[in-house]
Amino acid sequence: MRALEGGGPSRGRHLGRVFVVLAALALVGAVGSAFLFSGPQAVRGLGRPLLGVAASRPSPAPGSISSPQASASPVPRTSSQDTLAAAQAIVAPASPPLRLVIPAIGVNAQVEALGLDAQGRMATPSRSDRVGWYSPGTTPGDVGNAVIDGHLDWTDGPAVFWRLGRLKRGDELVVVRADGSQARFAVQSSATTPYDASTDSLFTRSGPPAVTLITCAGAWDRQRGTYLQRLVIRAALITPAPARAPTDSAG
Template sequence: MLDPSPPVRITAQAVGLDAAVDTVGTAGDSTVALPDEGDRAGWYSASVTPGQRGNTLLVGHVDTTRGPAAFCTLGALRKGDHITVHRRDKSIARFTVTALNVYERDNFPSTSVYAPTAHPLLTLITCADWDPGNRTYTANLVVTAQPEPQQVSQSARDRPT
C-alpha cells in the first residue's frame, strides 16, 4: 500500500493518454464534478489517492466543443493495458485494465461503481454513446484497473544509494 499522495498525471501508452490531473469534488446535482479544462482529468477528492486501499475515482471529458478531450481514447483501452498514475510525492502507481463497461446514464450503477474496496482499485469514468438528435451523451464508459504487482516506483530521492 502507498501513503496518501494526490495524482498529478495519468498516462496509458497503449492509447496515447497523457493528461494532467486536477482535484474535483461534487457537482451541484451531487454527482462527481468534471474538471474545468477538457484536456485534464479530475481526481475525486472524496476517494482515496492512487495505490491506497480503496477505490480511486478519476473522471474526464471525452470531447469538448473544441475537439477531443483528455479521455477521448479511453474506449480504445483493452483488458491487460497498463495505466500509470504519477503522484505528487513523485511516486508512481501502475495499474492493469481489468474491465471496460458501458452503462446507460439512466441506469448508471453508482453504488457499485463508486463503492469503496478492500484493495487498491482505479476507476476511470467518461461519457459514451453520443445522441446527435438530442446533442447529449446517453451512457458512461467505466474502466477499472487493478494495481500491478510491483506498482510503485520510488522517486530518485527515496532510492537507496
C-alpha cells in the same frame, strides 16, 4: 477499629499510590495486547497518529512487498517492531495524484482534484486536456477504488479520453503522485452503462487498490444535453514502487 482509623490517612495514601501504579501497568498491558493481537481493524482504529510515522518510514527494499495484497496477508508475529511495521504498511496513505499516463492511447494528463457539482454528482474537469480525480474518495494506490473521469470531446474537438474505448485488458496506466512515486495499474475490464445508472458501487474504501476511469459514450441526446451512456474502465494495482515523476511541461 481505632487502629485502622488512627492509621487511615497515611495508609489510604499508600494504598492509593499502589492502586494507581497497578492500574497503569494493567492499562499498558491491555494496550500492548490489543495492538499486537487485534489485527488490521484495531490498528486502523488508531487513526491519524500512525499516519505521520508511516509517512516518514524508509521505503521497503525491492522485492520485499510485491503488492498491497501481499502486505495484507498474515505476517508471523516475531516482535512488536514487526507488528508496527505491518500496521504502518496498512494505514499509510498514498500521496495525491498529479498526472495520469496511459501509453496505449497517448494520454499524459494533469489531474484535477474534484468534488461534487451542484446536482450532487461527481464534477468534471475544467479543461478538455485534464482528468478529474474524486478527492473525497480513495487516493489511487490506497485500499479501495479511486475514481477518475475525463471528457470524451469538447467544443473544439476530441478531449483527453477520446480513445479510452480502445483500451484492452492488460493495458497499463500510471498515476504519478505528488511525492514523486508512481502507482501502476493494469486494465481488468471495460463496460458501457446507461448515463443515469447508479455509480455508488464505484466509490468504495475497501478491497484491493483499484482505479476506475469514466467518460461519456453512446449517442448524444440534444434534448437532455448529454451522452446516453458511460464507458467504465476498471484497472487493478500492479505495484506502488516509488519512482521520480517524468518531466513534462504540458498542462
